[in-house]
Amino acid sequence: MEPKYKRVLVKISGEALAGEQGTGIDMDVTSTVADQIKKLTELGVEVAVVVGGGNFWRGRTSKDMNRETADYIGMLATVMNALALQDVLQAKGVGCRVQTSLMMREVAEPYIWRKAMKELSVDHDVVIFGAGIGEPHFSTDTAAALRAVNIQADIILLAKNVDAVYSDDPVTNPDAVRYDELTYKEMLDKELQVMDLTAATICKENDMAIQVFGVADEDSMVRAVLGEKIGTLIK
Secondary structure: OOOOOOEEEEEEOHHHHHHHHOOOOOHHHHHHHHHHHHHHHHOOOEEEEEEOOOOOOOOOOOOOOOHHHHHHHHHHHHHHHHHHHHHHHHHOOOOEEEEEOOOOOOOOEEOOHHHHHHHHHOOOOEEEEEOOOOOOOOOHHHHHHHHHHHOOOOEEEEEEOOOOEEOOOOOOOOOOOEEOEEOHHHHHHOOOOOOOHHHHHHHHHOOOEEEEEEOOOOOHHHHHHOOOOOOEEEO
8 A cells, every 4th residue: 555645753752662661661662663663664654753751751850940951851851762762773774863952963963954854855764853842841742743844744643652532531531532533723622632732833833734543553653654544633
């Protein structure tokens, strides 16, 4: 089958990479994610990735901590995840670059839009964007939305611990309603915790669709790219 999308941005939460252990990096889960990304590249899809850092850092641990300091620590957490995913992808024979919004030349390239575009379209490398957008007060959801627009992606593939968007937490509320498709207005009106308001606004204003699915679902990324109805489509 032909892929429905030519270029995608995959957003992976840090919690998803932690697996059942909850913190740190579960290498089995990371390997599964890398296998799916590899299959996308074998289909000829150009893949960029934004990773979160919640498996290492979830924001201020004390009211006495400065918000800016806490957010910068979170950015460093995303870089650790980016480097781990890069290592696994390269071990599987997938060309991969990490670009970061914070300068750290010893471990990653700086984010440069034209360089990222060349690496995706000419070199056919996977490009992983770390350190969010390099500014405090902005989430990695916002980074994913912004980078997807920057690289002119066809869609954001949002890999989460749950298999779709629900009206409530399906783990604690068995009566939570599962949504197969939503508009951005519905997502905002219902106050569904898919992504923050800034990220949702960027996607809405730039007509950027989002496919939400479970990272643990078998071949979920590939199925989404092939146009199968999985998870929740937001457009």
